[in-house]
Amino acid sequence: MSNDPKWSYWMLAATAAALLAITNGGRLSLGLFVSPLNTSTGLGITTISLVMAVAQLSWGAVQPLAGAVADRYGAGRALAAGVICMALGAALTPWAHTGLTLSITVGVLLAGGAGASSLAVLLGAAVSRVPEQYRGMASGAINAGGSFGQFIFAPLMQAFIAMIGWMGAMWAMALIVITALPLARVLRTPAPDTSPSAVGTTVDRGMKAALKDAFADRSYLLLHAGFFTCGFHIAFLVTHLPGEVGLCGLPPSVASWSLGIIGLSNIAGSLYAGWCVQRYRSKHVLFWMYGSRAVLVAIYLMAPKTELTFYLFAVGLGFTWLATVPPTASLVGKLHGSRYLATLFGLTIFTHQIGGFLGAWLGGIAISAHGDFQWMWYADMVLAALAAMANLPIREGRVVRHVPTT
Incomplete structure (x- = not known):
């Protein structure tokens, strides 16, 4: 289907968004x-938090590997393997007791399966085949799909947990995920032609050279630093927001609806980020996103802990939640091209998830040691401010706006 002349870029982006909605939502x-x-299981909140931290790290660690497979052999295999592994993990979890x-x-x-069928491979498969002037909006649309999945899955899984128990909810997730397998086939891409006649030393110097160039680039490393904080922030909230809601004496539904609202708000945020990427420097977009998080956390800490506070907090945070992805992916492409975008962007996601590992795990340690998450909120606020500043020195040329021709 990828060779069909009627197969337009927006259909490709919509398919990638649908697949991300399922894997990211779960x-x-x-x-x-x-x-x-x-x-x-009676394992204790610290142990469960460590499991969730491992999930955060695994989701990130798989992405550059899956991206490398996609860059070399095409995206179809990586996506299909990811969907199958994710469904298998959900199906087997009810029998895991340690x-x-x-x-x-x-x-x-x-989590690893979700990573193999997530942002790095999907953006590499879709965005690289989209005309350059539309890539910002395409990446925003794909990212919005993941947020829509969060909006649907959070209340849906909470309802399943209430009606059929957590084991039944896990099996339901496995069934839903496996339905994404046909989408992976639609998004398959042909393996790149790496023959000497097709490549040429000036066109493609190879993945090893691309990695060497990237890690010698100060701007690329600064991008990693900012994305690390994004992962810390998101993993802490995804893992421990239900616990924070419980500490405030509010029902579990407030947590599930807050997570859903975050996803809904991020649909608008992702699309807006994609629009901004086409008009403004991506590093400035990231600066304002990270800076707004520090402000929002400060406001939350001073506000009364009511249902309305959590819902408003979710709207504010959700607008930048994963909306950092379009400008980050755009910067990777601007700095080092689109040939190895899946691999190089996958590595930034791995750094994102190292932050995610710490956010999930340290949150569990904090609640066990102090009985609340106060110090985690302070750390989150400081890291967000530092991430905002880290993006400003990134080298990025002015945005050239494409004017449609008639």
């Missing part, structure tokens, strides 16, 4: 299972 609903898993087995099913299979 992954970002895992925080709702923390309390039920703790009650069922920290080790949960780390394998949730941390490696489920």
